[in-house]
Amino acid sequence: MTLLKSIQNIRLTDYEYTLPEEKIAKFPLEIRDESKLLQYNKQGITHHGFKDLPQILPEDCMMVFNNTKVIPARLIFQRATGAKIEIFLLKPIYPSAVINEVMINTQSVTWECMIGNLKKWKAQEQLRGIVEIHGEQVELTAKLTDRDKRWVQLEWKGNLIPFVSLVEASGEVPLPPYLNRKATPDDKPRYQTVYSKKEGAVAAPTAGLHFTENVLEQLRRKGIKEEYLTLHVSAGTFQPIKSEMITEHNMHSEQVVVSLESIVNIAKQKQKIVAVGTTSMRTLESLYWYGVKLLKDTSCEFLIEKLFPYGETKDLPTKQESFEAILKYMQKYNLREITGSTEIFIMPGYDFKVCDGLVTNFHQPSSTLVLLIAAFTEGNWRKIYDEALSQDYRFLSYGDSNIYWRD
Numbered sequence: 001m002t003l004l005k006s007i008q009n010i011r012l013t014d015y016e017y018t019l020p021e022e023k024i025a026k027f028p029l030e031i032r033d034e035s036k037l038l039q040y041n042k043q044g045i046t047h048h049g050f051k052d053l054p055q056i057l058p059e060d061c062m063m064v065f066n067n068t069k070v071i072p073a074r075l076i077f078q079r080a081t082g083a084k085i086e087i088f089l090l091k092p093i094y095p096s097a098v099i100n101e102v103m104i105n106t107q108s109v110t111w112e113c114m115i116g117n118l119k120k121w122k123a124q125e126q127l128r129g130i131v132e133i134h135g136e137q138v139e140l141t142a143k144l145t146d147r148d149k150r151w152v153q154l155e156w157k158g159n160l161i162p163f164v165s166l167v168e169a170s171g172e173v174p175l176p177p178y179l180n181r182k183a184t185p186d187d188k189p190r191y192q193t194v195y196s197k198k199e200g201a202v203a204a205p206t207a208g209l210h211f212t213e214n215v216l217e218q219l220r221r222k223g224i225k226e227e228y229l230t231l232h233v234s235a236g237t238f239q240p241i242k243s244e245m246i247t248e249h250n251m252h253s254e255q256v257v258v259s260l261e262s263i264v265n266i267a268k269q270k271q272k273i274v275a276v277g278t279t280s281m282r283t284l285e286s287l288y289w290y291g292v293k294l295l296k297d298t299s300c301e302f303l304i305e306k307l308f309p310y311g312e313t314k315d316l317p318t319k320q321e322s323f324e325a326i327l328k329y330m331q332k333y334n335l336r337e338i339t340g341s342t343e344i345f346i347m348p349g350y351d352f353k354v355c356d357g358l359v360t361n362f363h364q365p366s367s368t369l370v371l372l373i374a375a376f377t378e379g380n381w382r383k384i385y386d387e388a389l390s391q392d393y394r395f396l397s398y399g400d401s402n403i404y405w406r407d
Helices: 003-009 050-056 099-103 163-170 206-210 213-221 260-268 278-296 319-332 368-376 381-390
Strands: 036-041 044-049 062-066 068-070 074-078 084-094 108-116 126-133 136-146 151-156 198-201 225-232 254-259 273-276 337-342 357-361 401-405
Touching: 036 050, 036 381, 044 050, 044 381, 050 213, 050 401, 062 260, 062 278, 068 225, 074 126, 084 099, 084 151, 099 163, 099 198, 126 163, 136 163, 151 163, 198 225, 206 357, 213 225, 225 260, 225 278, 254 260, 254 278, 260 278, 260 319, 273 278, 278 319, 278 337, 278 357, 278 368, 319 337, 357 368, 368 381, 381 401
Parallel strands: 036 401, 062 225, 062 273, 068 198, 273 357
Antiparallel strands: 036 044, 074 084, 084 108, 108 151, 126 136, 136 151, 225 254, 254 337, 357 401
């Protein structure tokens, strides 16, 4: 049986578990690194505090972080009738599909959005709001340019103000829906990693929420290497799997940006590579498969379809060979960074090519992320989650952390 055929037999019911409401962390801890840390390897499970991470990690390993920055992606407008229209930014359409370029635009942008109260938004109706930035009042208008595609054009005038400043000033933090509460002022800094840099995510890479400057400094003192890449987390990360046959799930696409320097350093790394978060892992593994594509077609675009890795199983290159193919491509076109998209769907049966360790949180039942954990722990996810529940670990975005090793 081929790998592609074998994953057709994966069923959703095998990845369900009961998550009591009281186990969901509705609010973050006051101090980030006070969270618990569960460690799993082939010797078993051990319990720690997150502050112990520098002692747990081997000196010669490399940690790879996702430096995306959450934007307050939920914008609220009010019609003259008083009805509120909620616009949730999903992905940019104009003037570019590249998030980093759109965020610095200073006149007009168009985004695909989720829209609350869409039926009350009349054709050709412009919604208006006032945003105050550094004491200056800026009028922001919203126009529905394609109702079926839910494309919204946002325009403003005022002294070369970038779109990111408008969003920061007027938007609300897009908390995960399972928290079942409104965002508070404390969420704005807390639902963000301390190393966030590149604006564009609508959800935080939550494994990184545990890191403090103190923990990062201890890692550096130990000589642990660190690299940064960007995957702009999309709202699709919360999309539940609804089909019993897993492979029919409509996997979301997310934009990735990686520098030449990071690819050079990751390619050279001989010892363990530890992904901080499932987003970093998905990016690293996607880079490998992009290299595979380039070795066959040097003009191919950086797009990794959700099941592409399961059809490519023979005569595959090493990690170094794959990354060198990317480097050659970047050097040929004098690129300092590459931008692409990935839909990669990591599930049991996947053969990991780059990552040896994973720092992550505890994830929702029957989710794509539980499937990823099941793949990385070679089917031992349920034992790990049962142990965490019995030991009163806090679950989901604001919950506790864990670290998994492949050997």
